[in-house]
Amino acid sequence: MAEASSDISADGDSLPAIAGAFVAAFDTHVGNLVEWCRPAELNRPGLEFKAIPSGAHDLDEDFVYLRCGRLFGLAVCVKRDLSLLASPAAAAAERGARVRSVGVLGRRPGPLGRHAAFLRRQADRLLDGGSDYSELAAFVDERRADEPDGDDAIDANALLASA
Incomplete structure (x- = not known):
């Protein structure tokens, strides 16, 4: 949880504000x-x-920049091969792999890349069977900006309304 409570990235820059975060999954x-x-x-x-x-089941890891209305996003998508980690029946139930994508949305796409390492760690944790989103919730709460008067402020509702 130390990562979520720090507002300084590895290169010393302040981490950018976000509108929120999400976790996407593939369910068979x-x-x-x-x-x-x-x-x-x-x-x-x-x-x-x-x-x-599309084709995420063929990759171990990838990242995606996306657009949602007037917001931009970065999602880190990770696949976990279940053949060595689960019983044959459990692996078959999930078609041999588990896929999670953890992402953030913000006003500009470029600065979102500074969150990639945190998103990757969260994807790994969730792939290992976790369902606790408290670190992600704290991350969002610390970095979410919805005050309309700041430079990095994001009014998520206004931006999504135009979607």
Whole structure:
């Protein structure tokens, strides 16, 4: 949780403000879905398909820049091969792999890359069977900016309204 409480990135720059964060997953019964997001209004139609690229099951890891209305996003998508980690029946139930994509949305795409290492660690943790989103929630709460008067301020509701 130390990562979530620090506002300084590895290169010493201040981390950019975000509108929120989300976790997308592939479920063998329903397909891609948003399993968690904060705030709830970020769960826009199609976000789950933008965050998990087609062919993700063939890659161990990838990242995706995406657009959601007037917001930009960065999602880190990670696949975990279950053949060595789970019983054959459990692995078969998930088609041999588990996929999670953890992302953030903000006003500009470039600075979002500074969050990539944190997003990658969260994806790994969730792939290992975690369902605790408290670190992500704290991350969002510390970095979310919705005051309309600052340089990095983001009014997520106004930006999403135009989507």
